[in-house]
Amino acid sequence: MENPFKFGSLVDAPYFTDRVKELEYIIQFLKSENHLILISPRRFGKSSLVRKAVLKTKRPYLWLNMQAVLSKEDLAAKLLKALLNQYKFEKIKYYLRNFRVVPSVNMNPMTDELTVSFQPSSDNGMTAIEDVMAMLQKVSTPDNKLIVVFDEFQSILEVDKNMDKQLRAIMQEQIGVNYVFLGSQESMMTDIFECVKSPFYHFGMLMRLSKIPYDDFKAYLTERLSSVTDSEELVADEILAFTSCHPYYTQELAFAVWNNLLLGKQGNVMQLSVDEIIATHDLDYERLWLNFNKTDKYVMVSVSMGNNPIQDRKLPTSTMTSAVLRLTKKGYIFRSDKYEVEDPFLQRWILKNVVD
Ligand SMILES: Nc1ncnc2c1ncn2[C@@H]1O[C@H](COP(=O)(O)OP(=O)(O)OP(=O)(O)O)[C@@H](O)[C@H]1O
Ligand SMILES: [Mg+2]
Structure with a gap:
């Protein structure tokens, strides 16, 4: 008999319970032009819930774990890689021609795995980020809007202390992309989204996840x-x-x-x-x-x-x-x-x- 419980990685049915209202709410919310911020203590099920909601929308999505991002060039490369994995390369490669910093994109023919990188640059990768973010908006269409999830978003300040200001400056100009920010460090996340002086102050709707109700x-x-x-x-x-x-x-x-x-x-x-x-x-x-x-x-x-x-x-x-x-x-x-x-x-x- 197989053990019917699962822990450690993201869960979906049959290991997923409750969260009916939250799921419905997030799906509905993603139909709007607004951005979502989801905060809870560690391992409450944020990533599982949001992934389930995003999959239900059947829309294209990028999922980026900010904890795994090492530098701004790396952020640009990881975003671009996720984008190239989500859309048909033939259909979107045209946009790469407009890039001011040319990425190196390789496909391993044995595994079909893409590798994407940007050379270190004098502006620390900011132009690369701008170009990739501009591409996100271009590939997203009104009837199949792109969803971009930043998991463990509080780690952004470890990549660069001005990263929040710079990202916000780009994102606020964009329309037609839904951003979702997940974070487990309550205090850092509230500093980013609820502190009046922060560039991300009131950038989206803040939702908190609780534990699963007892009866359920x-x-x-x-x-x-x-x-x-x-x-x-x-x-x-x-x-x-x-x-x-x-x-x-x-x-x-x-x-x-x-x-x-x-x-x-x-x-x-x-x-x-x-x-x-x-x-x-x-x-x-x-x-x-x-x-x-x-x-x-x-x-x-x-x-x-x-x-x-x-x-x-x-x-x-x-x-x-x-x-x-x-x-x-x-x-x-x-x-x-x-x-x-x-x-x-x-x-x-x-x-x-x-x-x-
Ligand atoms: N809806 C659910 N029903 C049952 N178990 C759940 C549910 N959501 C999460 N869990 C349990 O909690 C674990 C952690 O879930 P998940 O990784 O989605 O949480 P998280 O809040 O994103 O965690 P982290 O803080 O590590 O990013 C899962 O492996 C699973 O065991
Ligand atoms: Mg998580």
């Missing part, structure tokens, strides 16, 4: 667990109690629990599965812990215990506040109705190794 996730788990247990409802409740409905960690834990039930493991299978997962991350957690400073550790313990670190009176509020900000920025904790440790397995590790 429970139904998803119950249906799949029933192949290995008669207490599927109980097990589903236990899994969700541990993961608080976090999409990724729920799938990760359900995967392990399902496996152990299939193998006929006895005793407390939940505990066993949690311990197994923690054991695989033990070294990483230890390294992470050693790199935290004293206040960070204090905050992580406080949040792990379910407390609000800011109200903790043991250290000055300003010290705690800046540690909370730093840890939120790095994604170790996030705020829903209260502060939470992003990774429930790390939380358990802290409670076991540091608090006990």
